[in-house]
Amino acid sequence: MVQRRTVLGLMGGLAIAGVSGVSFAAGDATGKKGGTITVAIIGEPPTLDPMLSTADVVSTVTQHFFDTLYTFDSHWNVVPLLASDMPKISDDGKTYVIPLRQGIKFHDGSTMTADDVVACLQRWTKLATRGKGVAAKIDSITATDDHTVTIAMNTPYSPMMSLLAFSNSACMITPKSNLGDQLTAIIGTGPYKLADHKPDQYIQVVRFDDYQSRTEPSDGSFGQRNQYLDEIRFVPVPDTNTRVEGVISGQFAFADSLSNEAYDRLAKSDVSMPVLLNSFGWPVFAMNTKKGLMSKLEIRQAVEAALAPEDMLTAAFGDKKFFTVDGPMYPEGWAWRNDAGVELYNQANPEKAAGLLKQGNYDGSPLRILTSHQYEFHYQMAVVAQAYLQQAGFKVELDVVDWATLTQRRANPDLWDIYISHSPFLPEPALNSTYDANSPVGWNDPDKNKVLDQFTTVSDQKQRQALFAQLQKMVFEQVPFYKVGDFNALLGQSKKLSGVPQTPWPFFWNAQVSA
Amino acid sequence: MARYIANRVLGMIVVMFLVLTATFIIVRLAPGDPAGLMLGPDATPADVIELRHAMGLDQPIPVQFVSFLAQAVRGDLGQSIFFNQPVLQVITARAEPTVLLTLFSIVIAVGIALPVGILSAYWRGSWFDQGALSTAMLLASIPSFWLGLMFQQHLTGGGVLPVSGFGDPGSSFFEHMRYLILPSLVLGLVNSALIIRFSRASMLDVLSDDYIRTARSKGMSEWRVVLKHAFKNALIPIITVVGLTFALLISGAVVTERVFNLPGVGSLVVGAVLRRDYPLIQGTLVVIAGLYILINFAIDMLYLLVDPRVRY
Numbered sequence: 001m002v003q004r005r006t007v008l009g010l011m012g013g014l015a016i017a018g019v020s021g022v023s024f025a026a027g028d029a030t031g032k033k034g035g036t037i038t039v040a041i042i043g044e045p046p047t048l049d050p051m052l053s054t055a056d057v058v059s060t061v062t063q064h065f066f067d068t069l070y071t072f073d074s075h076w077n078v079v080p081l082l083a084s085d086m087p088k089i090s091d092d093g094k095t096y097v098i099p100l101r102q103g104i105k106f107h108d109g110s111t112m113t114a115d116d117v118v119a120c121l122q123r124w125t126k127l128a129t130r131g132k133g134v135a136a137k138i139d140s141i142t143a144t145d146d147h148t149v150t151i152a153m154n155t156p157y158s159p160m161m162s163l164l165a166f167s168n169s170a171c172m173i174t175p176k177s178n179l180g181d182q183l184t185a186i187i188g189t190g191p192y193k194l195a196d197h198k199p200d201q202y203i204q205v206v207r208f209d210d211y212q213s214r215t216e217p218s219d220g221s222f223g224q225r226n227q228y229l230d231e232i233r234f235v236p237v238p239d240t241n242t243r244v245e246g247v248i249s250g251q252f253a254f255a256d257s258l259s260n261e262a263y264d265r266l267a268k269s270d271v272s273m274p275v276l277l278n279s280f281g282w283p284v285f286a287m288n289t290k291k292g293l294m295s296k297l298e299i300r301q302a303v304e305a306a307l308a309p310e311d312m313l314t315a316a317f318g319d320k321k322f323f324t325v326d327g328p329m330y331p332e333g334w335a336w337r338n339d340a341g342v343e344l345y346n347q348a349n350p351e352k353a354a355g356l357l358k359q360g361n362y363d364g365s366p367l368r369i370l371t372s373h374q375y376e377f378h379y380q381m382a383v384v385a386q387a388y389l390q391q392a393g394f395k396v397e398l399d400v401v402d403w404a405t406l407t408q409r410r411a412n413p414d415l416w417d418i419y420i421s422h423s424p425f426l427p428e429p430a431l432n433s434t435y436d437a438n439s440p441v442g443w444n445d446p447d448k449n450k451v452l453d454q455f456t457t458v459s460d461q462k463q464r465q466a467l468f469a470q471l472q473k474m475v476f477e478q479v480p481f482y483k484v485g486d487f488n489a490l491l492g493q494s495k496k497l498s499g500v501p502q503t504p505w506p507f508f509w510n511a512q513v514s515a
Numbered sequence: 516m517a518r519y520i521a522n523r524v525l526g527m528i529v530v531m532f533l534v535l536t537a538t539f540i541i542v543r544l545a546p547g548d549p550a551g552l553m554l555g556p557d558a559t560p561a562d563v564i565e566l567r568h569a570m571g572l573d574q575p576i577p578v579q580f581v582s583f584l585a586q587a588v589r590g591d592l593g594q595s596i597f598f599n600q601p602v603l604q605v606i607t608a609r610a611e612p613t614v615l616l617t618l619f620s621i622v623i624a625v626g627i628a629l630p631v632g633i634l635s636a637y638w639r640g641s642w643f644d645q646g647a648l649s650t651a652m653l654l655a656s657i658p659s660f661w662l663g664l665m666f667q668q669h670l671t672g673g674g675v676l677p678v679s680g681f682g683d684p685g686s687s688f689f690e691h692m693r694y695l696i697l698p699s700l701v702l703g704l705v706n707s708a709l710i711i712r713f714s715r716a717s718m719l720d721v722l723s724d725d726y727i728r729t730a731r732s733k734g735m736s737e738w739r740v741v742l743k744h745a746f747k748n749a750l751i752p753i754i755t756v757v758g759l760t761f762a763l764l765i766s767g768a769v770v771t772e773r774v775f776n777l778p779g780v781g782s783l784v785v786g787a788v789l790r791r792d793y794p795l796i797q798g799t800l801v802v803i804a805g806l807y808i809l810i811n812f813a814i815d816m817l818y819l820l821v822d823p824r825v826r827y
Contacts, residue, residue: 047553054554129558129559201681242776251680405547409546438560440560
């Protein structure tokens, strides 16, 4: 017996409605068409195939020409995009019957069928990092008819819908004939189509005239996509200062990821303005639970006891408008927020840390913190952490490398004890790989695994929230990683540009430019 | 002469082999992993291992080296990991901004430096000479990135001069030129400093020679003496420094291209290193080294034209 369930009570990715900071504004359906904007992004995307990368810059660009079956509304609820409705899910939670919208055109003029969707889902489970993570739970993906796809799973998996909705390592839909290990061409169903791509110079997308927008009012990525702009040019600008100068001079209508020092200049500009993306993400000290010093629980707890997040965040971000000293894994306003275990956050207690080091028979081996100047705030936090850890009795070595070296070294547990990274707040906690035993952190505690299994299996939202609280408590108790706090991202935007949502993956299909 | 050229060509081949070997070793010694960067921050270690295998990066280093040499000898510098295109094609696509930037910068540098250097030497010790030397010192000391940022902040208001890039899609040649004005000015000014000092010193040497006194005693006009007799004989050191500056710029004005976000060879090298795109790093360095060698060779050949006393 297959029954229909509403999204809200269903699968992960849920945040409480109507909360600032995490929601993004709806578009205005009354605008006029026309205009071209230049958007400065942080660098050339490593690929234009969103299945093949989890890099945010890939999501930001490719969501304009590739659509997924589902997406998120302004409150991070999963909602249909290329699917005509939410799936019918069997009572045992193992079978998803997904109805597809009919008459959807690809950019090459062909029409989307269930065969295309099946081929894309299959490729996603073979090639995409997030798809491969769920592949073992999927028995079959079949076209029930021309406009229906059925996914049969061998176990219920509650983050499934969030995975299908996420634009990162995305299960985007492209013609079956376009598929291979590499895409033959960039052909999607999105509101804009790729017109030209000169690597390191620009990615030019233009309005897709045959786009069939959903008719519901715009709400986040859901609903009407108004295609006001004629053309969007994504320009890779790796240097932060150049992005700042470009948006201040008016050359760029929008610039991603700016340094906090630029805030005052943007605020004084006649042409552009600063945009603060509140609670954008969280810096994290990831611990090596597999090998070496940090494999001992007491030593990890000593690190947790020693660290002073307020000082670390101040060193990293400066003014308080750019960060919040906050322990829970999700900021205010999210359904996942809870206070379980947070009493262990922000201890800054060197005496307690010293006691824990004694309990853990710390032998004076150096604690190797792997960090990089690629993100200057990582390094600045590392320097402050080093001082606090030394005060507690640790011998600390900072291993400062470039980002490429860091991503390589963290895969080898012999080479590091802590590495520093950061992440945006993801709509579904299970999308964060750090909880997974296969991540570089290697958190493989049997009790945690049991809770995580339950968390990804049950579908009742209240139950899931309670399980996530347990998971968060375990993070504070077992310290597989240390969330330093929340930070805000600074973006720059032309005063003539409106309708851009506040999201870590900004999109421009509802954006407009005024004269 | 023929023997000299043959020896130089042989030397170039040896140098190129050493460059190929050195770039391969240096690139492999650097830690970092292109697969991890391609897959993004949430990739699992298993995914990274799989992609490394697909890229052939898990093969023994000697096997990779022999394969690299065999390809290079055939003129194939491999496939860029990041761009998924042949390395030569990627470099060629970046050549236009760099070549144009180099030409403009050299024209600006030489256009400023030669008159200033000549006049400084002619009016040695004057206020003009003191001012020129001080300015040259200042220009040589200013980091090009700082000058670039200052130009971006103060000369881009009103939208006439763009802050960065190389033009919009479908830009005309003249539109591209507009994007090159500020970076060319930066490089032209910074590089003019050395040429000013060299041309002044060289002219001073020549102006005290006997044949200049003879030319003056014959009643020749002062400007004819300076420009026809002195300047021509002062050219050899000037050609050397201009040639080397040209070689330096054509190999990618890394910092300036980065500051002005010009998609040239310099920013290509930086990007390739950050992305650990091994074939692209190797290929670009080999091409740059080849250009250096050729430009040096061309400078030596130019000596023959300028100074009849030079014989090889």
